[in-house]
Amino acid sequence: MSETVIGARALLDLLGEWRGAGPSYEALADRLRLLVIDGRLPSGARLPAERELAADLGVSRTTVTAAYQRLREQRFAVSRQGSGTRTALPGAVRTPGAHPSGLLDFTKAALPAPSMMPDAVAEASTLLSPLLLDSGYDTLGLTVLREAVARRFTERGLPTDADQILVTVGAQQAIALLARALVSRGDRALIEAPTYPHAYDALGAAGARIVTVPVSTEGVDGWDVDVLESVMRRTSPAIAYLMPDFQNPTGRSMSAAVRRRVLAAAAAQGTIVVADETPAELDIDRPESFPPLATAAGGAHVITIGSASKTMWGGLRVGWIRAERAMIRRLHGVRATMDLGTPVLEQLVVARLFDRFDAVLAERRAALAAGREALEARLPAAFPDWTVPHVHGGLAVWAHIGAPVSSQLALAARSEGLLVTAGPRFGVDGAFERFLRLPLTSAPAQVDRAVAALQRAWPAASRHPLPEPGALAAVV
Ligand SMILES: Cc1ncc(COP(=O)(O)O)c(C=O)c1O
Structure with missing residues (x-):
């Protein structure tokens, strides 16, 4: 072993x-x-x-x-x-001395199920009967769901057929499957920094050597495209895992110009772009909306990942990959090494929710807007030295907490009843001690409790700030 x-x-x-x-x-x-x-x-x-x-x-x-x-x-x-x-x-x-009533979990940027869920489940259970005659092992995805996903891509501006869709057990399996199929041990994989941690976990597990490109909450563009172009040129990564919309954790979206340059750089190196669009439809009030990145692919090879987890519910564990038919066939072949299919009833539920998707998204938008409003009101009042960037949607804000104490703060917060992920979890090299990801997905009352816990934790975490990296004198 x-x-x-x-x-x-x-x-x-x-x-x-x-x-x-x-x-x-x-x-x-x-x-x-x-x-x-x-x-x-x-x-x-x-x-x-x-x-x-x-x-x-x-x-x-x-x-x-x-x-x-x-x-x-x-x-x-x-x-x-x-x-x-x-x-x-x-x-x-359980941290000794922590809240006996249970900890408030801010490590998950995910909403509870939408109000349409019970109806969708009831309808799905009636649709299940004919499928019970089959074995239930579904490694490709139910036609009804693949059609619904393809229709949604088409509505968003990317014409898609059902046979360009592979249904997976959440976007996480999609990432792991693509890593396994497209990365050989020692290949370079380009990711954003900060990024969604389980993506670099999956790429690392596939043997990829990770190279990073910075994404910032500051500046016009967020993505440092000059760095991206030069890293691509120098390292010719096999794949680039990117989140073009409401990047997790920064909340930034690529501008049209960034999209063009990223795709051109990938095309020049033959790098496959894996666009994780899991958060793409979590729009609150983005001034400009974009079709899926693959729409503007030009000469680049773009594979799109999506999921029902953030728009519908994480407990459904349904995600998908959109790619060319030949790629879908190849991925389908590899999938059986990981599992033997996506649960059937859950797929039917997602298909039913797609039928009322506008209403689902409207409910999501309202919940995210309330979470954003609460964070934007409470955090600056409680922590005047923090910078809380305004986001137009997505899952979280990436707050700059002024001092390199994110890990200490996360630890102290546990003793105050709050689970929160320290900034360095979103990087690969211990960076981001000055950042904390706070989800937009919590109700205002929970935000109140979380901010109060952070306030109680802050003195212990910040009393002895860690030395700045530059302040450690060189030994000569
Ligand atoms: C960008 C991104 N990709 C993938 C996932 C995993 O999604 P799923 O629950 O569909 O596996 C998440 C969950 O937070 C995410 O934020």
Whole structure:
């Protein structure tokens, strides 16, 4: 059986500036715990030997021993004679002293199910009868759903046939499937920084070497297209995984000019563009709307990912890939190595929801607008030093929190009853300590509770800001 072994060097990168206010062993244990909680360190990974980590961190071995001991006490690590210390995720993740009433979860930028759901489920269950005569193993997708998805692409300006659609178990499977089918070990894969973390997890699992292009909440364009062009030229990535609309987590959308340049750069290198348009229809009031990126493909090869998770409901676990027919056939062949199909009843529910999609989207727009309004009102009042960029839709805001304390804040917030993902989870190299992603998908009352929890957590997190990377003097 394969196992994940974390080398001291790799762990050093993940730890970043981990030292905090209290004793070193506590700060080290706290940071390791956060890395396990937010998935940057997988559960079950073997940690470096104490002596080795101590040497690389420049701390005493006693500090590492005490930190590992603290992790074991908190059930975030287990040690066995002869096989070292491994990370673990306790069954019920509860910070001692945290809210007994349950934690408020701001790590998921997703809405509850729309009000149309019960009707769609009732209709779907009546449509199920004839399908019960079949085996139920559906690796391609029900025709009725593939037609509905194709119709929606066509309405949005990208003529599409049902046989250009493969239905998947959420967009996440679509990403993993494309990574497996299109990336060979050692190939370069271009992603945005920051990006949707499970995408780089999937690309990394497929053996890709990741290269990044910055996306910022500042500036006219968001995407640094000069960098993108030069990275593409230098590295000729096999694929570029991009979110052109309401990028997760920044909320930015590519302008028409950025779209043109990205596609031209990809065409020049033969890079396949994987456009994850999962958030694309979560429009609140975007001044300009765009057809799917593949519409303007020109000479570029664009594969589109979509999902019912954010517009309809995450619990349906239905997503899709739109591509040329030959590519769909190829992906269909690879899919059976991952699973044996998308649940049938859920597909019928999504097909029924597509029949009332305008109403579903209107409800989503209202919920997202309320979440945005609450965040935009409460956050600047509570944290005058933060910058909360205005977004026109999508799932989240990417707040600049002024100091490099996002991981400390996320940790302190847990003790105040709030789960929130620290900025570095959206990057690959420990960057983004100055950012926090806050979902637009929460009701105003939850935003109130979350902001109050962040306010209570802030003093502990910010009292001892971490040294600026530049402030660490070079050793000469
Ligand atoms: C950009 C993006 N892609 C994919 C996913 C995963 O979606 P699904 O629930 O359909 O697997 C998400 C979920 O947050 C997302 O934001």
